[in-house]
Amino acid sequence: MDDREIAGRAFGEVYTVSGTRADLHQFLIDAVEASGGRVLYASDPRRAPVYLGVQLDSDERIGMLVYPFRMTRNQIPNRPDDEVRGQLRYGSEESWKREHPVSRDIAGVDVTMIVGIDTVGGVLLGLDASLWDPLPMGISFYAKVAEIDRGHQTSWYVWEKINRGGTRRQEARSPTSLETVVAFTPSRFIDYARLERRATSLGLDQALRFAAARAMADRPLANEPGWRHVLEKQFDLSSQQILDIISGRNRLAVAVRGGVAEHHLEQQLHNHPAVEHVHRLDIDAMHDFDVMLKSGEQIRIECKNASPNATASGRYKVEVQKTRASKGDPASRFYPVEAFDVVATCLFSATGSWEFRFGRTSKMRRHQHFSDRLAPVQEITEEWTNDLSTLTE
Structure with missing residues (x-):
């Protein structure tokens, strides 16, 4: 498309969507409010991705670029009857043959999220935006009903899903053939944005993303401005700098891996x-x-x-x-x-x-x-x- 601006910014490809997706747009706005935020700006509901400017009571502000996809519980031929299905579909079927890169803020200020939305069950399914870039348009992704229901019951449920290659993609999306998935309620939407922002900025692999997501099950991330881990203060380094030092020194990485295993x-x-x-x-x-x-x-x-x-x-x-x-x-x-x-x-x-x-x-x-x-x-x-x-x- 020629017009690629959302909120006065260029974010790569912008798709025109039908009015039938307006409920997904409203679901995201309601989720911001349910999780303790206030929507300062919401992009046009007839366009995707959806851009939301959000302010918290702590005066923290988050820019969210969200790719929402509908999830349904319809029975699919030749598929198990205990699944919830999401479909990655924007644009025409003819356009699905080319690549659809996921848009990102080059400055790293805004966070990009890919979420499936079960409007009936009131649950969102978070996919790793880095792992699903480019977007494989036209394919379906699945979760078990039990996993979605667990997310609804506990507000935040994390699991690892096996990822395999297929007819359109020969190799597994993840190097370990596992991907971390989070099912969460609207009350944890901002928590998920924080998880995605931290996982992206630190370049967490699937195992560390899983650990970070699991750690948030009962303990949401603190408001980030002004909040520093004791080691960040002690070493006078950011968490990313500490992780860069570890990853660049093999013996340190081995020692940390041992500590993580013990944890x-x-x-x-x-x-x-x-x-x-x-x-x-x-x-x-x-x-x-x-x-x-x-x-x-x-x-x-x-x-x-x-x-x-x-x-x-x-x-x-x-x-x-x-x-x-x-x-x-x-x-x-x-x-x-x-x-x-x-x-x-x-x-x-x-x-x-x-x-x-x-x-x-x-x-x-x-x-x-x-x-x-x-x-x-x-x-x-x-x-x-x-x-x-x-x-x-």
Whole structure:
């Protein structure tokens, strides 16, 4: 189109939409108000994307460029009957054959969002705007009714969806074949805008986006102007600068990945119905967690990251040894079998998902030269489990 301006700004391609989409435009305005904002400006409802200028009580202002798509619960032939369907459709069918890049504010002031809207259920479905750029016009995207309903019940529900290539796109949209999806109610609309703004500015991958979104389930982001994390204040750096330093130094990135794995493990242990108490040690030369089950059993857990490369038999593997040995004692690099009871292996490096497998050290291979020590590399066999409470001696 020749006229590409919204709110006096050029935002790439602007589409003319029919009056049947006016309810989506109004839904977005109502969502701003329901989430504590005031609409200072709303672009023409007959055009997409929708631009909203929003002010909060804190005097924070957010510019939102929103691509809204309708979601329906109609039965689709050859599809499961427990799905909600959204359709990415702007422009003529003939135009769908070319690329449709997602518009962005080059200055990074405004945030771009792609959302499916279930007007009947009163739920929005947030898609990663970076992952869905360019927009694959003419295709459908799906979520389970249970996922949408969970979003309605809790106001904010996060999950990972498998992403595969198709006839129009040979490769998966995500390098890990997983994408983070958020179902949320209008009362959390501004929270989602903040999530998208932070994920975009920091360039979060799917695993970190998932962690950031999960962290907001019960704790929305604070008003951002003037709010700084304690490490930002201590280091006198922005969060993006800190992340850039980490990503540019391999040993730092590995250490942080280990810390993130421990964080996810701790959260999962706290939420496990069979766990009575979790204590994270954070002490040199000690295991990572002391866990007491409701059965009364006490378990010492060491958290490790799986190798991204599988064994020749296709199994995951994990390195279970220390970084270095003590001088004059070659056995000191290898863990004694009695050092801890269980190894919790995070599979993120192999699968892109923060999932764990638990194995008893008493059943692991011993070192070929030191019989009281664990072998440095362990295969994750059928004796390992994804549920700590089912792990048997």
